[in-house]
Amino acid sequence: MNIESAFAERPVFVTGADGFVGSHLTERLVDIGANVHVFVRATSSGELRNIRHLRDEVTVHRGDLRDKHSVSNALSALSEYSDSIVFHLAAQAHVGESWDRPYETIDTNVTGTLNLLQSIVDLDLDIAKFDTAGTSEEYGNVDSQVADKHDYHEEGQVILNERSPVNPKSIYATSKLAADFLTMNFYDAYGVPGVTTRMFNNYGPRQNPRYITGTIITQALERDIVELGNLQPKRDMCYVTDGVRGHMYVALDGNPGEEYVYGYGENISMREWTETILEVGTEEGYWNDPEIVQADDRYRPGDSDVEELLVGYEKLHEETGWxxxxEWRDGIRATIEWYAKNKPSWYGRVDWQ
Structure with a gap:
């Protein structure tokens, strides 16, 4: 697939463009010559934290997903086009914070998605694809009642793919599942060409330091201990540029009304992930073997933690070649380097001070 020619001069609309994955997607789209419109939350300062360097190369629309008027006003910019693509990445995307901010999580992730879809219908926009970014967290833990519906690796691991039952275990996961279903509802009812993309555990430069990779790295850079919660869960860690490519491949060649999942294709326990990060950082001279400490107050509430996530991305590979x-160590090395060089971007946002 020739990504460059497919997106050259093509109108695209990115929600959450100033966020972690959104900023990398926006940067890539600008690099290959797309006509990029971005929707970012209006603030009193008007700051663009992660895409400030792209300010003169994108059309910025300010508003709030929860405000239907501002959403419709921004999307109206697509009225003159017939082949535009909407990448919907904006969300309250932190599992732990969804318990602290449940109403904001639902309002942003569910009502916000509804506002986008309804605005497309109300404006009668002719778009080529609407990509809703889902999450691997929607799968949760295996429910014994439907265990026979899952696919299993020969070693007994559950392989999560487009056919796997969902079992969301947090307010965040439930809100994202609702957004997925809304996308499909609007495809069935109005023909909005929606697809959903469930990414598995992205990491990389610019990620909020409250996520596992960022909190490990920022603590190791600043002190002799790394304080964490439950380290038993296993996650399928996918570097952000691979995640961005997944979005772009699905947006071009995915079938409307269908779901696509992707990730690294291997999983690792959070203890092993932590140890690997600390090992790479020590090798590169960023720190000297910090101690790993587990703290009760950093565990997820009750039985809400997801034990294991492992993706089977065969569908996306077969249909698009993605x-x-x-590799993990290469991605970790690049991520550590970014945090080390950009302390002002994350220092006031960590959860361990």
Missing amino acids: EPEV
């Missing part, structure tokens, strides 16, 4: 390109 596969991950960045």
